Amino acid sequence: MAPDTLLLAAPRGFCAGVDRAVLIVEKALEAYGAPVYVRHEIVHNTHVVESLRRRGAVFVEDETTVPEGSIMVFSAHGSPPEAFENSRRLDHVLIDATCPLVTKVHHEARRYARDGKHIVLVGHEGHQEVVGTMGQARDAITLVETPEDVDGLALDPDVEIAYITQTTLSMDETASVVDRLRQRFPMLEQPKSDDICYATQNRQDAVKVLAQRCDLILVVGSSTSSNSKRLVEVSRDRGVPSYLIDDATGIDAAWLEGVGTVGLTSGASAPEEVVEGVIAWFRARSEIVVDTVMVVDEDVEFAMPSVLARRLRELSGQDADSDAGSDADDDSGSDEDASDGVPVDLPR
Numbered sequence: 001m002a003p004d005t006l007l008l009a010a011p012r013g014f015c016a017g018v019d020r021a022v023l024i025v026e027k028a029l030e031a032y033g034a035p036v037y038v039r040h041e042i043v044h045n046t047h048v049v050e051s052l053r054r055r056g057a058v059f060v061e062d063e064t065t066v067p068e069g070s071i072m073v074f075s076a077h078g079s080p081p082e083a084f085e086n087s088r089r090l091d092h093v094l095i096d097a098t099c100p101l102v103t104k105v106h107h108e109a110r111r112y113a114r115d116g117k118h119i120v121l122v123g124h125e126g127h128q129e130v131v132g133t134m135g136q137a138r139d140a141i142t143l144v145e146t147p148e149d150v151d152g153l154a155l156d157p158d159v160e161i162a163y164i165t166q167t168t169l170s171m172d173e174t175a176s177v178v179d180r181l182r183q184r185f186p187m188l189e190q191p192k193s194d195d196i197c198y199a200t201q202n203r204q205d206a207v208k209v210l211a212q213r214c215d216l217i218l219v220v221g222s223s224t225s226s227n228s229k230r231l232v233e234v235s236r237d238r239g240v241p242s243y244l245i246d247d248a249t250g251i252d253a254a255w256l257e258g259v260g261t262v263g264l265t266s267g268a269s270a271p272e273e274v275v276e277g278v279i280a281w282f283r284a285r286s287e288i289v290v291d292t293v294m295v296v297d298e299d300v301e302f303a304m305p306s307v308l309a310r311r312l313r314e315l316s317g318q319d320a321d322s323d324a325g326s327d328a329d330d331d332s333g334s335d336e337d338a339s340d341g342v343p344v345d346l347p348r
């Protein structure tokens with residue numbers, strides 16, 4: 001028997017940081033023409049990357065391979081300071097698409113390091129965001145992933161310890177790691193607000209609600225997307241089978257045997273048209289009721305980097321000296337807390 005109900009999570013899909021990063025590449029192509037080089041996948045989604053590649057974006061892992069004077073966009077996940085330095089040395093027109101919420105974590109890392117604290121970063125080894133964050137204070141950061149990693153930490157007992165986290169972790173798992181940190185280091189210092197971002201939290205909260213009503217949850221997202229993989233884990237942790245699919249072609253009909261209600265959500269880097277393709281896949285097979293489960297309404301936007309906003313104003317014949325409506329991140333990769341243009345009251 002085919003499923004009779006499809007419940008859509010809200011919120012799902014693009015977050016403000018991804019929305020901004022994709023728009024930055026699109027606008028850079030418009031303002032400067034192809035090629036626009038992008039360091040690393042702009043966001044972790046194969047559909048988004050392929051679509052931008054077709055329009056003239058060239059994705060590279062190493063900024064030093066990009067010709068002098070080229071247009072160079074840095075991805076939403078953040079990059080280590082030396083990557084910015086390399087790009088400046090090559091006279092690139094540097095456009096920083098790092099999500100402001102990742103930049104906030106970079107600020108915390110540099111501040112703690114300046115204050116002489118040792119930083120424990122909770123995150124996944126090798127993830128692009130972790131690489132960028134560790135680069136902010138390389139000698140003062142130790143990465144942990146699990147409570148067991150915390151047990152194995154061999155830190156100088158006289159050194160003050162602070163922790164920060166990757167923005168896209170599972171809230172539940174991170175809490176268990178932080179609890180263990182607190183047991184071992186009672187004086188542990190923590191950031192003023194959570195590093196796990198509002199979009200990660202909201203998408204996980206929505207899956208928790210879906211899990212109470214669904215027999216199966218499908219998550220649209222790429223296997224490189226940390227926040228998408230966490231959504232699958234959140235569902236499975238609640239005893240509801242869950243699968244990550246890049247698009248409708250990834251659905252295995254065998255998963256649906258005996259399933260009445262399917263939940264559908266998407267990671268913060270997955271485009272809505274892919275979700276629509278999945279809905280169409282279900283509708284093409286049987287009559288199905290499609291409903292939305294709204295958990296929280298999101299209303300977050302980030303401004304364009306000033307270098308790009310200025311260029312777009314020049315092209316439209318507006319006053320290029322006015323910086324209204326843009327952030328002040330020309331000084332990307334700087335270690336001055338006040339200069340990266342991160343709003344003080346960031347959304348959580």
Ligand code: SF4
Nearest residue numbers: 015017018099167197
């Ligand atoms: S998931 Fe969060 S930190 Fe990452 S780009 Fe989106 S808003 Fe920014």
